[in-house]
Amino acid sequence: MPRPKQRTPALRDRVLRAALAILADEGAGALTTRKVAAAAATSIPAVYELFGDKAGLVREVYFEGFRRLGGRFDELDHTDDPRADLLAVIASYRSFVRENSVLAGVMFSRPFADLDPSAKELGATSTVRKFIVGHVRRCIEAGVLASDATDVAHVVLALAQGLALQEAAGWLGTSKASVNRRWMLAFNATLDGLREAQPDARQRLVRSSPLHPCAPR
Amino acid sequence: MPRPKQRTPALRDRVLRAALAILADEGAGALTTRKVAAAAATSIPAVYELFGDKAGLVREVYFEGFRRLGGRFDELDHTDDPRADLLAVIASYRSFVRENSVLAGVMFSRPFADLDPSAKELGATSTVRKFIVGHVRRCIEAGVLASDATDVAHVVLALAQGLALQEAAGWLGTSKASVNRRWMLAFNATLDGLREAQPDARQRLVRSSPLHPCAPR
DNA sequence: CTTGATTCCGAAACAGTGTTCCGAATAGCA
DNA sequence: TGCTATTCGGAACACTGTTTCGGAATCAAG
Known part of the structure; x- marks a missing residue:
C-alpha cells in the first residue's frame, strides 16, 4: 500500500498535536508513547526518533x-x-x-x-x-x-x-x-x-517579621 | 526466624515514614511501591493491605x-x-x-x-x-x-x-x-x-478591565 | 525500466512499574 | 497442645518507557 503522506514533513507537528489533544482530552496520566503514536497514526519508534525521549516530547509540549x-x-x-x-x-x-x-x-x-x-x-x-x-x-x-x-x-x-x-x-x-x-x-x-514605591520595605520587614533569608526551622 | 517486631502496630507509621523519606531524598519519581516496601523492611502486599492503593499511600502522604x-x-x-x-x-x-x-x-x-x-x-x-x-x-x-x-x-x-x-x-x-x-x-x-476595604472594586473592575466571569476566548 | 542503496516505519523484545493471587508462617485463643 | 484467622512473602499478571531488528517504501543511478 502506498505511503499515505510524504516522508518526514509535518509528522513532527502531527505527533505534537496528538500529544496536546490527548493531554487535553484524557489528562496527564493518559499521555503514553503508545497512545500518542496511535493518535498520530504512526509508530512508537518514530516518536523516539523525533523527540529522543518521552521527556523530550513533554518538553516540546511545554514549549508549545x-x-x-x-x-x-x-x-x-x-x-x-x-x-x-x-x-x-x-x-x-x-x-x-x-x-x-x-x-x-x-x-x-x-x-x-x-x-x-x-x-x-x-x-x-x-x-x-x-x-x-x-x-x-x-x-x-x-x-x-x-x-x-x-x-x-x-x-x-x-x-x-x-x-x-x-x-x-x-x-x-x-x-x-x-x-x-x-x-x-x-x-x-x-x-x-x-x-x-514601598518606602522602607526592607526596614519594615526586618523589623516587623521574619520574611528574610532563612527563617530558623 | 522470629518476626522482628509486633504484628501490626507501628507498621503503618513505618511505611508512611519510609515513603516520606524516599520522597524527600530521591524525589517524586522514585516513589515506587517496591522501594517503599524495601525501605520499610516489609513486603509489597503489606503496603497494599495498609493503603489499598498507591494513590491511597500518596493521599496519606498528602494528609501528613x-x-x-x-x-x-x-x-x-x-x-x-x-x-x-x-x-x-x-x-x-x-x-x-x-x-x-x-x-x-x-x-x-x-x-x-x-x-x-x-x-x-x-x-x-x-x-x-x-x-x-x-x-x-x-x-x-x-x-x-x-x-x-x-x-x-x-x-x-x-x-x-x-x-x-x-x-x-x-x-x-x-x-x-x-x-x-x-x-x-x-x-x-x-x-x-x-x-x-476596596471601595468600588466591582465597579472599578467592570469598568476598567475584563477580570470578570468569562473573558471571551 | 530495473536495480540498488538508503531511509524510515512496524512488530516484537526487554526492563521496570502498579497490582493481585496464593501459599506459608505467626499470633491469639480454646 | 491444637485450631483458626490474619498477615506477610514470593511469584505472577498487565501496562508502561525504551530499544532492536527486519522489512518496506523512496529516490538515484545505470
Missing part, C-alpha cells in the same frame, strides 16, 4: 504551551489605560489556564517528574515574563505603579499563578462569584499597594 | 504534609502585632516549602496524576486555611486590614503559593537577595493595598 500563551498575549491590543491593559493580560492568562488546565499544569506545576527544566526551558518562559514586564513598565511610566518593573512583574505573575492554581484546585470556592471576587480583590489590592 | 504544616503553625506564638504575626505565618509557610520541596509539590501542585482530590482531601487543607483566616481576622479587628477575612485569607494564601512555586522553579532569580526582595515587595504591597 508557552508559544500558545504568548500568541494569546500578542492578540491583545493596547488602549490608553496601562492599568487596564495589564489587567487584560492577567485576564487572558486566567482564561488560558482555565481552558487548557492540563497543559497549564505541565507548564507551571510540572506533573511530570521526569521533566527537569534547564536553562533552555526557563528561557521559554522569558517571553511571557518580558511581556508582563513591558506592561508593568508602561504602568510605572504612567505613574500607576512604582518600584522596579521586573520585581513588580514577578509579583504580578506569582499572584496570577497562585490564584490560577487555587482556582484549578477548587480552593477559591465553588461559586463563580466568589472566585471572581477573590481575583478582583487580589489584583486590585496588590496594584493599589504598588501605587507608591 | 498538611499535619506537619499545621504543626509548624501551632508552634508559632502570638505577639501584640497582628500584621507581624500574619507575616510570621507566611514566613513559616515559606520555610516549610523550602525545606520540604517535594512534599510541598505533592500537597500543592499534585505531581501525581492519579491523586484525585475529593472533598475529604480538600477538608485536610481547611485547617491551614482556617488558621490563616484567624490571623487575618485579628488584623481586621486591629484595623490593619479591611474587607472580608475569608476573601483576604484566600488572596494571601494564593500569593504565598504562587511565590513559593516560582521560587521552587527558580523563576524569582538566582540570588537570595532578589528572591527575598520579591517576597517582601509582594506581601507589603498586597497588605498595604488591603489596608482599606
Whole structure:
C-alpha cells in the first residue's frame, strides 16, 4: 500500500498535536508513547526518533504551551489605560489556564517528574515574563505603579499563578462569584499597594517579621 | 526466624515514614511501591493491605504534609502585632516549602496524576486555611486590614503559593537577595493595598478591565 | 525500466512499574 | 497442645518507557 503522506514533513507537528489533544482530552496520566503514536497514526519508534525521549516530547509540549500563551498575549491590543491593559493580560492568562488546565499544569506545576527544566526551558518562559514586564513598565511610566518593573512583574505573575492554581484546585470556592471576587480583590489590592514605591520595605520587614533569608526551622 | 517486631502496630507509621523519606531524598519519581516496601523492611502486599492503593499511600502522604504544616503553625506564638504575626505565618509557610520541596509539590501542585482530590482531601487543607483566616481576622479587628477575612485569607494564601512555586522553579532569580526582595515587595504591597476595604472594586473592575466571569476566548 | 542503496516505519523484545493471587508462617485463643 | 484467622512473602499478571531488528517504501543511478 502506498505511503499515505510524504516522508518526514509535518509528522513532527502531527505527533505534537496528538500529544496536546490527548493531554487535553484524557489528562496527564493518559499521555503514553503508545497512545500518542496511535493518535498520530504512526509508530512508537518514530516518536523516539523525533523527540529522543518521552521527556523530550513533554518538553516540546511545554514549549508549545508557552508559544500558545504568548500568541494569546500578542492578540491583545493596547488602549490608553496601562492599568487596564495589564489587567487584560492577567485576564487572558486566567482564561488560558482555565481552558487548557492540563497543559497549564505541565507548564507551571510540572506533573511530570521526569521533566527537569534547564536553562533552555526557563528561557521559554522569558517571553511571557518580558511581556508582563513591558506592561508593568508602561504602568510605572504612567505613574500607576512604582518600584522596579521586573520585581513588580514577578509579583504580578506569582499572584496570577497562585490564584490560577487555587482556582484549578477548587480552593477559591465553588461559586463563580466568589472566585471572581477573590481575583478582583487580589489584583486590585496588590496594584493599589504598588501605587507608591514601598518606602522602607526592607526596614519594615526586618523589623516587623521574619520574611528574610532563612527563617530558623 | 522470629518476626522482628509486633504484628501490626507501628507498621503503618513505618511505611508512611519510609515513603516520606524516599520522597524527600530521591524525589517524586522514585516513589515506587517496591522501594517503599524495601525501605520499610516489609513486603509489597503489606503496603497494599495498609493503603489499598498507591494513590491511597500518596493521599496519606498528602494528609501528613498538611499535619506537619499545621504543626509548624501551632508552634508559632502570638505577639501584640497582628500584621507581624500574619507575616510570621507566611514566613513559616515559606520555610516549610523550602525545606520540604517535594512534599510541598505533592500537597500543592499534585505531581501525581492519579491523586484525585475529593472533598475529604480538600477538608485536610481547611485547617491551614482556617488558621490563616484567624490571623487575618485579628488584623481586621486591629484595623490593619479591611474587607472580608475569608476573601483576604484566600488572596494571601494564593500569593504565598504562587511565590513559593516560582521560587521552587527558580523563576524569582538566582540570588537570595532578589528572591527575598520579591517576597517582601509582594506581601507589603498586597497588605498595604488591603489596608482599606476596596471601595468600588466591582465597579472599578467592570469598568476598567475584563477580570470578570468569562473573558471571551 | 530495473536495480540498488538508503531511509524510515512496524512488530516484537526487554526492563521496570502498579497490582493481585496464593501459599506459608505467626499470633491469639480454646 | 491444637485450631483458626490474619498477615506477610514470593511469584505472577498487565501496562508502561525504551530499544532492536527486519522489512518496506523512496529516490538515484545505470
